[in-house]
Amino acid sequence: AQKVTQAQTEISVVEKEDVTLDCVYETRDTTYYLFWYKQPPSGELVFLIRRNSFDEQNEISGRYSWNFQKSTSSFNFTITASQVVDSAVYFCALSSSNTGKLIFGQGTTLQVKP
Amino acid sequence: DADVTQTPRNRITKTGKRIMLECSQTKGHDRMYWYRQDPGLGLRLIYYSFDVKDINKGEISDGYSVSRQAQAKFSLSLESAIPNQTALYFCATSEQGDLRNEQFFGPGTRLTVL
Numbered sequence: 623a624q625k626v627t628q629a630q631t632e633i634s635v636v637e638k639e640d641v642t643l644d645c646v647y648e649t650r651d652t653t654y655y656l657f658w659y660k661q662p663p664s665g666e667l668v669f670l671i672r673r674n675s676f677d678e679q680n681e682i683s684g685r686y687s688w689n690f691q692k693s694t695s696s697f698n699f700t701i702t703a704s705q706v707v708d709s710a711v712y713f714c715a716l717s718s719s720n721t722g723k724l725i726f727g728q729g730t731t732l733q734v735k736p
Numbered sequence: 737d738a739d740v741t742q743t744p745r746n747r748i749t750k751t752g753k754r755i756m757l758e759c760s761q762t763k764g765h766d767r768m769y770w771y772r773q774d775p776g777l778g779l780r781l782i783y784y785s786f787d788v789k790d791i792n793k794g795e796i797s798d799g800y801s802v803s804r805q806a807q808a809k810f811s812l813s814l815e816s817a818i819p820n821q822t823a824l825y826f827c828a829t830s831e832q833g834d835l836r837n838e839q840f841f842g843p844g845t846r847l848t849v850l
Contacts, residue, residue: 665843666841666843667826667844669838672838713778715779722830722839723769724769724828726771726780728776728777729778
């Protein structure tokens with residue numbers, strides 16, 4: 623069975639702090655995809671990144687970076703120098719290549735205080 | 737105009753009422769999905785459709801039904817709404833054969849069952 627676990631329910635930081643959101647997944651598929659989505663207070667889902675199971679390179683996009691480690695089945699997300707606008711719920715998700723269905727983690731609520 | 741639209745955006749109804757949530761897309765995608773979001777549970781798949789004649793149950797289909805009226809339209813019905821169906825509902829689409837499995841989400845429908 624496929625499963626995504628985001629053990630951190632809520633995180634609160636002060637602006638400019640770095641913060642890491644954890645994501646651990648379970649799957650028996652050899653080909654799969656991992657995603658991160660952001661849900662701001664307005665409610666829509668904003669796509670942040672997709673990573674396939676064969677690409678373990680870390681990725682950096684501005685203040686955002688992602689660390690994918692197959693050995694520990696983790697796909698963690700780090701925000702450097704956090705800002706108030708980063709306050710949102712963040713979801714990690716997993717999909718298998720044959721069905722396209724997304725399995726979401728429970729979400730982590732990040733609050734960045736000024 | 738948005739590629740994936742949902743109507744209504746907000747709905748308040750009473751226990752026992754029948755309600756339909758509608759989703760339309762202009763992306764030309766074959767695959768469509770309905771998810772519900774509950775606090776602390778992330779998004780969970782209700783139903784998904786790979787084309788007009790192919791409809792499948794997700795992990796939490798009890799109490800729901802769907803209709804794929806056309807490639808562009810996928811409706812979710814609650815035959816007799818109950819309070820624990822109060823949630824945020826998302827429609828999503830993806831392209832058949834897209835190995836990247838990117839899903840495009842609508843803006844969500846907030847449903848309250850009193």
